[in-house]
Amino acid sequence: MLEDLREWIKEEASKCMFCGFCETVCPTIKFGPHRGYGPRGRVNIALYISEGGKYTEEALSSLYSCLLCAACTLKCPANIDIPEIVRASRVLYSEDSLKEAIVVEKKVS
Amino acid sequence: MEKDKIVRDISKLIGKDKVSGDEALLSIYSKDPLGNVGKALAVVFPEESKDVSRVVSYAYKNDIKIYAQGSSTSLAGSSLPKEPGIVISFERMKKVLEVSLVNSYVLVEPGIRIDDLNLELGSKGYMFPVDPASSSVATVGGAINSGAGGMRGAKYGTMRDWVLGLEIVLPDENGTIAFAGCKTLKCRQGYDLVRLIVGSEGTLALVTKAYLKITPLPETVIVALAFFPRLENLMEAVVDIKSQRVQPYILEFLEKRTAEVAAKSIGRSINIDGHMLLAGIDVNREAVDRYVEWIEKLLKEHGGKGIQTARSWQEAEERGLFDIRRSLFVAQSKMAREIYKNVNNAKIMLLIEDIAVPPSRLIEAVKGLKELEKKHGFVTMLGGHVGDGNLHPSIGFNMLDPEETKRAERWFEDLVDLAISLDGTVSSEHGIGITKKEALRRELEARGSLKLLEIMKDIKKVFDPKNILNPGKVV
Numbered sequence: 149m150l151e152d153l154r155e156w157i158k159e160e161a162s163k164c165m166f167c168g169f170c171e172t173v174c175p176t177i178k179f180g181p182h183r184g185y186g187p188r189g190r191v192n193i194a195l196y197i198s199e200g201g202k203y204t205e206e207a208l209s210s211l212y213s214c215l216l217c218a219a220c221t222l223k224c225p226a227n228i229d230i231p232e233i234v235r236a237s238r239v240l241y242s243e244d245s246l247k248e249a250i251v252v253e254k255k256v257s
Numbered sequence: 258m259e260k261d262k263i264v265r266d267i268s269k270l271i272g273k274d275k276v277s278g279d280e281a282l283l284s285i286y287s288k289d290p291l292g293n294v295g296k297a298l299a300v301v302f303p304e305e306s307k308d309v310s311r312v313v314s315y316a317y318k319n320d321i322k323i324y325a326q327g328s329s330t331s332l333a334g335s336s337l338p339k340e341p342g343i344v345i346s347f348e349r350m351k352k353v354l355e356v357s358l359v360n361s362y363v364l365v366e367p368g369i370r371i372d373d374l375n376l377e378l379g380s381k382g383y384m385f386p387v388d389p390a391s392s393s394v395a396t397v398g399g400a401i402n403s404g405a406g407g408m409r410g411a412k413y414g415t416m417r418d419w420v421l422g423l424e425i426v427l428p429d430e431n432g433t434i435a436f437a438g439c440k441t442l443k444c445r446q447g448y449d450l451v452r453l454i455v456g457s458e459g460t461l462a463l464v465t466k467a468y469l470k471i472t473p474l475p476e477t478v479i480v481a482l483a484f485f486p487r488l489e490n491l492m493e494a495v496v497d498i499k500s501q502r503v504q505p506y507i508l509e510f511l512e513k514r515t516a517e518v519a520a521k522s523i524g525r526s527i528n529i530d531g532h533m534l535l536a537g538i539d540v541n542r543e544a545v546d547r548y549v550e551w552i553e554k555l556l557k558e559h560g561g562k563g564i565q566t567a568r569s570w571q572e573a574e575e576r577g578l579f580d581i582r583r584s585l586f587v588a589q590s591k592m593a594r595e596i597y598k599n600v601n602n603a604k605i606m607l608l609i610e611d612i613a614v615p616p617s618r619l620i621e622a623v624k625g626l627k628e629l630e631k632k633h634g635f636v637t638m639l640g641g642h643v644g645d646g647n648l649h650p651s652i653g654f655n656m657l658d659p660e661e662t663k664r665a666e667r668w669f670e671d672l673v674d675l676a677i678s679l680d681g682t683v684s685s686e687h688g689i690g691i692t693k694k695e696a697l698r699r700e701l702e703a704r705g706s707l708k709l710l711e712i713m714k715d716i717k718k719v720f721d722p723k724n725i726l727n728p729g730k731v732v
């Protein structure tokens with residue numbers, strides 16, 4: 149189930165052509181410190197994670213600063229459902245971090 | 258040098274909020290629209306010229322490569338950190354510093370997006386006319402360094418016609434800040450280094466400020482859209498327009514099938530009766546009726562079908578006359594995805610090419626492209642700027658399929674030969690980057706001018722003796 153989700157994110161986010169058109173309507177990118185706070189950044193960070201990348205501080209800031217307003221999807225020539233990718237990545241994170249926590253707990257005990 | 262040390266050192270030099278070594282963040286500064294993946298070791302967000310100078314000086318002393326980025330929308334691989342190095346992203350340097358109508362210039366920082374600049378200028382009745390299809394995203398610094406152009410190219414030219422002066426940071430020990438060119442419209446400052454920097458793709462110097470020429474917005478622009486069953490008729494209409502002492506504001510073309518895909522992809526149910534021509538002509542308000550009648554009649558006489566006209570740019574926007582042309586990129590990417598929708602694990606690469614031929618040879622170019630489609634078996638999407646002969650044929654292929662990748666390479670080689678044989682060029686506005694280096698060599702060779710490539714390499718060495726700025730690009 150979790151692996152299906154990971155695969156779905158990978159598949160959907162791989163459609164991104166890096167054109168950046170989505171950035172022009174995103175309400176958060178203007179207030180963030182960099183491209184990570186815009187849809188292009190979020191999709192590609194989600195892709196990075198789905199391919200086994202680390203949940204770094206910037207990755208989490210990027211994914212959790214999204215308002216899920218979906219303005220970006222209207223601009224996307226690849227028809228990517230960007231907020232859905234963000235949502236799915238958040239689910240993945242909570243599941244993955246739970247697993248991590250269990251491993252740590254086991255190690256401690 | 259070790260990545261963490263680079264981040265620590267740069268933090269000390271310009272402040273820790275202006276640099277990051279976060280792996281996830283770096284992954285989004287290591288990509289481009291072609292699907293290339295590079296390796297950024299750190300990303301730096303300068304806020305003023307001095308920040309850039311300090312980082313460049315540091316990189317020079319420590320032999321670290323530097324890659325400038327605006328919005329990373331280059332279609333030639335120009336902004337990719339191909340070898341491990343520092344990405345300098347200009348996204349925080351995006352101020353309009355001065356607008357001077359009396360001097361006909363605007364002074365800007367390089368990270369401002371072209372549409373944002375035009376929003377500011379539009380409120381004063383002025384504009385910056387270079388309009389790549391990516392203008393909502395593309396930055397001035399990226400456009401300068403790509404030598405970008407756009408729909409208004411036939412009338413207003415490309416970036417090289419609109420840059421007056423540049424503040425640049427040189428890749429030397431001190432990260433020297435220098436100013437090339439003038440604030441004045443006329444300028445004869447020895448060799449023209451401004452034009453050398455324009456289109457140099459971040460390989461010679463980093464641009465930190467730019468004086469750009471501006472021009473008044475036209476009083477109004479009438480717009481006409483028509484479809485021609487035969488390409489010959491479309492071209493005759495174009496020649497007729499030009500022979501009547503009219504220099505169109507825009508003159509755009511979409512091949513029939515591409516127009517169909519584009520229209521479908523944006524849900525427009527319009528009858529595409531042939532190849533599409535979109536013309537805009539800037540006129541005085543009093544002359545609108547006369548020009549609308551004239552162009553309608555002219556298009557009809559040449560066999561144009563489904564003719565629609567608008568009496569102003571705004572009306573054309575409201576009625577969606579630009580929509581199909583603006584959806585070329587959508588059509589290109591949609592077509593590629595459609596073809597591979599049943600192929601498991603396909604990684605689609607879109608090649609969007611950028612040849613130009615003299616407009617009088619456009620028919621031969623389009624016919625040649627059709628032959629290449631048959632020969633190599635790639636569905637080709639095609640549109641471009643008839644006004645200046647710039648065509649953007651595109652194909653999609655599966656990067657994971659070695660046979661297809663080889664075939665795509667051969668398609669590109671044949672395309673280069675086609676452009677050269679028609680007295681054209683391999684890149685009109687996208688630049689050379691990594692994808693067209695061999696094509697540039699072939700073009701110069703075909704003109705018996707390979708010596709110029711050596712001169713270009715020498716120029717690179719003079720500016721950048723340690724080869725730290727965007728290495729491996731252009732030459």
Ligand SMILES: Cc1cc2nc3c(=O)[nH]c(=O)nc-3n(C[C@H](O)[C@H](O)[C@H](O)COP(=O)(O)OP(=O)(O)OC[C@H]3O[C@@H](n4cnc5c(N)ncnc54)[C@H](O)[C@@H]3O)c2cc1C
Binds near residue numbers: 324328347406686
């Ligand atoms: C959908 C789509 C449509 C496009 N349509 C057009 C079009 O119609 N016409 C056209 O010309 N191009 C077009 N392009 C290509 C591209 O968008 C343009 O070349 C654009 O000007 C690049 O701007 P950028 O800010 O993204 O630059 P980037 O891609 O970030 O950089 C481009 C080059 O400039 C260098 N650079 C950036 N900033 C600086 C700086 N401050 N100092 C020194 N070097 C710097 C980079 O190193 C790189 O070599 C299109 C691209 C896409 C994705």
Ligand code: SF4
Binds near residue numbers: 217
């Ligand atoms: S959904 Fe998220 S990424 Fe998309 S526009 Fe809204 S805030 Fe930006």
Ligand code: SF4
Binds near residue numbers: 169
């Ligand atoms: S608009 Fe779509 S394809 Fe373009 S960068 Fe954004 S998510 Fe990617």
